[in-house]
Amino acid sequence: MVGSDTRHHNLREHAPVINFDNVTKRYPTQKRPALEDVSIQVEKGEFLFLVGPSGSGKSTFLRLVLKEERPNDGRIHVAGKDLARLSNWKVPHLRRRIGCVFQDFRLLPNKDVFENVAFALEVIGKPRRFIRKVVPEVVELVGLEGKADRMPDELSGGEQQRVAIARAFVNRPMILLADEPTGNIDPATSIGIMKVLDRINRTGTTVVMATHDAAIVDSMRKRVVELEEGKVVRDQSRGVYGQAY
Amino acid sequence: MRAQFVLSEIWIGLRRNLTMTIAVIVTVAISLALFGSGLLINRQVDQMRGFWEGRIQVTIYLCNEVSANPQCQENGPPTEEQRAQIQTDLEAMPQVESVTYESAEEAWQHFSERFESNPALVDAADPEDLPESFRVALHNPQDFNQVASAFEGAPGVDNVYDERQILNRFFDLLSGLQNAAFIVALVQIVAAALLIGNTIRLSAYSRRRETGIMRLVGASNFYIQLPFLLEGAIAGLIGGIVGSIFIVAAKFLLLDGMQDYFQFATTLPISELIYVILLSIVLGVLLCSLASFISLRRYLRV
Incomplete structure (x- = not known):
């Protein structure tokens, strides 16, 4: 009995958090598929860079994970769920397990740092007491202690992105998706952002980051998946940005 | 569900589109007033028929x-x-x-x-x-x-x-009035529905940042749509209340004036007036909620 229990536990441990199985995605207006026969497994706790030029399919990959788009072919599993069989009304529950960070931060300009982070919990109906306890912790985790009452326009780009990360992480998601999070930030500040993402990754959260930033990819030495015209052209653990093979 | 959050969202939405909201309220009020007046006349005719049929x-x-x-x-x-x-x-x-x-x-x-x-x-x-x-x-x-x-x-x-022939001529006049009121009310209701749709669309557009984030962090569709739905429903409710004032005016100025003029022996009881008003308000709220809902399905894809 103990043995089978352990095996079951191991199975779950080893099931990928994100599993793309021969996934093809075509947009109606475009001739070339945005993703073509892509198979990628992302394990729990992994840190994955998704690299490639614009239009190579990075954003489509992220949108598919969130079930904002549906694949034309292939199967996608996220957090153990087959997305094709996930009914629409359950999609919000999937998204609660996935945090998202974008190049343009997407903060609410009329709310301060605390309120921006709290917003993510308010709209999923968390009790006020819980919010008051959790939000300051996360604000501190991203390195914004003492700035909880600042408005977004009083913060630098790097600080705004930290707020966005705090908001994405405050509900302790299983997966954090970051789409060019350092795209609007100078290189020196980007290092700070990467440190925050690394810290989040160390809590056991799977991080998938789409990026153009070669310096960052090279410095982190994490798994790199390179897309080109919708196809996986490289999947390398402890990789670098450039064509190193 | 946090009531305070939803309420503040509704308030922000209504205030942000103040001119559209006023347009919605006025249109809804007029259409409901016409609808309610038509209904009042209808009730009056029914009642008079019942009264006179026994006597003619x-x-x-x-x-x-x-x-x-x-x-x-x-x-x-x-x-x-x-x-x-x-x-x-x-x-x-x-x-x-x-x-x-x-x-x-x-x-x-x-x-x-x-x-x-x-x-x-x-x-x-x-x-x-x-x-x-x-x-x-x-x-x-x-x-x-x-x-x-x-x-x-x-x-x-x-x-x-x-003797019924004289009475019928009078009833025909009232039915004509009633039909005219219903037709204008119908046109107004269509206009109101379109206006509400547009208002909700504007509202959804001006709050797309918030709703986008809500979607991303996994707020349920119901939670995202509720403020918009309630925004429409509240506009409908206010329109219904304003319309009710017109209906009361129609009852006491129009119907009672006609009653004095034609000397019909039946007065519409207050319970009928209340029934007509409640029906109009419920109709206004339902209409606005439905129009908001349809509009949301188009402009707030989840």
């Missing part, structure tokens, strides 16, 4: 010297026997409830009493002008035609007159 009579006028009917001119006034025959035949009919005879003298007396205030008319008339008649009350006013066909052309009968 069929009058069978008998021939006299001045009757224009060729049959009368040929045979002259009815004989005693003919008169008695008509009365017995009437009383034998199953449709007839009661029969009252009014002699020519009585008719003249009633006539002069009725037009006491108009002596010129009384002077111009001659006692011989007024015919004797049978006043017939029917169990069911719809049976008029059977009675009419049985007696029209019978010896001594000038003509058979149904």
Whole structure:
């Protein structure tokens, strides 16, 4: 009995958090598929860079994970769920397990740092007491202690992105998706952002980051998946940005 | 669900689109006022029908010297026997409830009493002008035609007159008013629905940042849409309340004024007014919520 229990536990441990199985995605207006026969497994706790030029399919990959788009072919599993069989009304529950960070931060300009982070919990109906306890912790985790009452326009780009990360992480998601999070930030500040993402990754959260930033990819030495015209052209653990093979 | 959050979102939405919100409220109010007034008239007509149907009579006028009917001119006034025959035949009919005879003298007396205030008319008339008649009350006013066909052309009968005809003319007028109100209300309701759709679309557009984030962090569709739905519903509610004021005005100014003018003996009870108002408000809220919902499905894809 103990043995089978352990095996079951191991199975779950080893099931990928994100599993793309021969996934093809075509947009109606475009001739070339945005993703073509892509198979990628992302394990729990992994840190994955998704690299490639614009239009190579990075954003489509992220949108598919969130079930904002549906694949034309292939199967996608996220957090153990087959997305094709996930009914629409359950999609919000999937998204609660996935945090998202974008190049343009997407903060609410009329709310301060605390309120921006709290917003993510308010709209999923968390009790006020819980919010008051959790939000300051996360604000501190991203390195914004003492700035909880600042408005977004009083913060630098790097600080705004930290707020966005705090908001994405405050509900302790299983997966954090970051789409060019350092795209609007100078290189020196980007290092700070990467440190925050690394810290989040160390809590056991799977991080998938789409990026153009070669310096960052090279410095982190994490798994790199390179897309080109919708196809996986490289999947390398402890990789670098450039064509190193 | 955090009520305070939802309420503040609604308030922000209504305030941000203030001019559109006012347009929605006015349109909804007008359409509901017309709808409610039409309904009030409808109720009034129903009630008056019920009241009058029990009271109206069929009058069978008998021939006299001045009757224009060729049959009368040929045979002259009815004989005693003919008169008695008509009365017995009437009383034998199953449709007839009661029969009252009014002699020519009585008719003249009633006539002069009725037009006491108009002596010129009384002077111009001659006692011989007024015919004797049978006043017939029917169990069911719809049976008029059977009675009419049985007696029209019978010896001594000038003509058979149904009081319902006057009443019907009046009812037709009211029905016309009612239909006009309903048609304009329908057009207004369509306009209101389109306006609400547009308002919600604007509202969804101006809050796309918030709703986008809500979607991303996994807020349920219901939670995202609720503020917009309630925004529409509240605009509908306010429109309904304003419309109700118009309905009350229509009742006391229009209907009661008409009542004084035409002297109908039935007043619409307040309970009917309350029923019409509640129905209008519920309709307004439902209409606005539905229009918001449809609009949301198009502009707030989840």
